[in-house]
Amino acid sequence: MEKMSQQNSSISNFKRFLLRVFVPLLVAVALFGLLFQYVFEKKIILGSETNGAYKVNRIISQTNPDEIPIFGASQAQGGIIPDILGKNYFNYGVDGVGNNVPLFFVKEECKKKKKSPLMIVYYEISVISHSIGDVSYYLYNANYEPVKELMGKNFKTYFNIPFLKYYGQYETYLRNYLNDRVNLTKYTNHGAAIEKNRVTRERFDEMVKEREKQKPYFLSDTVVTNDFFRVIEANPNRIFVIILGPYHKSCFHLYQDSPETKELISHFRREKNVRLIDLSMKIYPDEYFINTTHVHYDGAVAISKEIRDSIATIKLNQ
């Protein structure tokens, strides 16, 4: 009898728990979450041009026939200033990715009808590996099939759940947004986000020493590279301006004698619709760099001007 009454009380306690705490909690979190997500996506995620998510969304859903895109990883994002190149340039570079991500952008770009045949691709030779970088770039468009394919095993089931899918990423978007508005640590310009601060001289020297000690390597992602060449050949009406480098001179030994690098460069040269700007063995002053593979604002200005001049000759040679 006592056991029965305890069981009944247990059931009524559980019902009370569901109705007074659990269900209200779920409803309140869902309602607030959806509202918050709506505002956050419109104002913050799509409100910042330097955001990876904004760039992925822009390449998928916007077409500006006059636009000349710049694709690549962090080297592109932090190393090339669109306004220096000209009026219609936009920097689609995203931080921390391998060449597979710029390739995704290139494929999306090739679907568009453009007035200018040009597109600029920064091709990383320092570390050619398969990486999608930060998942925050893809969450807004996570249900778009090519994005899902690009994410591969990084795609998690909870990315289908609104509000929750951005768990742990809200700060990333906010940081980009604030940086776009305030430009405290980075100078931003049409998608580019260029480092304004420097590490200390001692730290820089340490990084150079570490790099010099590194053994030569070449991590060729042949699948991506071959796919990239297929895309180039399938789009003869487009001109691919490929930029290699710049790197700090301490990096040169990593790839200068590599047969794979030489083969890659000569393959680019063989393609009719490729114009190669090879900065990979050019020596630039230390002041141009924030580390051995990325440039500082001063370097970005100088190198953007150099690229602008090279592109001008390319156009003349067409």
Added chain:
Amino acid sequence: MLAASCFFYMFFKPEYILILLFTIVIDYIAGIYLEKIEDHAQKRKFLIMSFIANIGVLAVFKYYNFLNDNITGVAHLFGFTNHIPFLKMALPIGLSFHTFQAMSYTIEVYRGNQKAERHFGIYALYVMFYPQLVAGPIERPQNMLHQFREKKYFNYDNAVWGLNLIAYGLFKKLVVADRLSVYVDQVFGNVAGANTSSMLIALFLYYFQIYCDFSAYSDIARGTAKFMGYDLMINFNRPYLSKNISEYWRRWHISLGSWFSDYLYTPLATAKRDWGKWGVIFALLITFLIAGLWHGAAWNFVIFGLLQGVALSYEFLTRKWRKKLASKIPSAIYTWGSIAMAFSYWCVGLIFFRSPTFAIATKVIHKIAELNFKFNLAQLCGDKGPLNLVLSFVVVFSLMLRFLLPKDLKMRYSAVFLTVITLGIIILGKNVAAEFIYFQF
């Protein structure tokens, strides 16, 4: 519940359950004999048998390589080579915690404060109870064994209270501790790139990181147990308000502090009472030396422990003088001054606690002593950007909001509290999948 606990334990490394089973069987048998036998000398033998089993397992898994490493060092010093092989085994989860919990059972039975548990399942559950198996609190048999005999039913108040504790624990871990780890890991991972300012900030943030990380686990453990109707002891009680190091050990990891006090410090101090106050100091130094080693098999932890022992000895020797001083200084100044000093001293200990090696700990001290406050934004932000640093301070100060809530987190409007906390976790949480720091112990 025992099956769930076994599943939980085996989830990490299934074969290690055999080691746990071994010590459980030994302690179970020892407990029965400790109660049965009247002869003191015989009783002592069973207690020692239990100690050998428990400390033996701990020694093999946790201290063998440390000892061997030191033998290698000494041998090298004298021009010899040490051929004793190192063990390549992962540390069983929560080893230090459940070993101490098991030992407290045999000691309490030996002392006659606890009846031996005849039900093997209940005793096994006492050692393996999954909410506190991995990182405590280190429970006492008097508090737990009777609870496992009671039949449990779903209770609204327990469930809501439990959820509040779990939610707050998750907030402390995912929002505060994991956020702070970004800056702290970066600065401690590259001490050479830091200056005095960034090192001091890292140390300040580490204090709150480790507090939130560990107390979060305790809250989650207490909440999970409470949800099911079990009561676990409170393990943290606002340690940052401690006015001295003795008080720290009554507010920080309370279950470990009281374990050492009951089972090591008090017997040692009693045994050495002929030595007068030096007996107390001896007991304090030995206790905290072992407490340091409990945290990890490295010289860093030995120094961490000794620093605690030295502070407590100082406080013991100067207690009259400090009382006089307190009467001469306005109480607010004395109190806040004491809190600041205790906090700073605790942070000095944390240098050894956080640094992976003794050499790095000395580098950290060197960096702080350089007094280089030259401004470099990237350096000040630990190369992680100003937003991360600002958010780190914001989450530390968010802890102050805790003072607005009831101390035990029993609330009238729990649905509101849980909603705010859940939203806070989703929006502010760091998705870094970082382990609880105390899992390594």
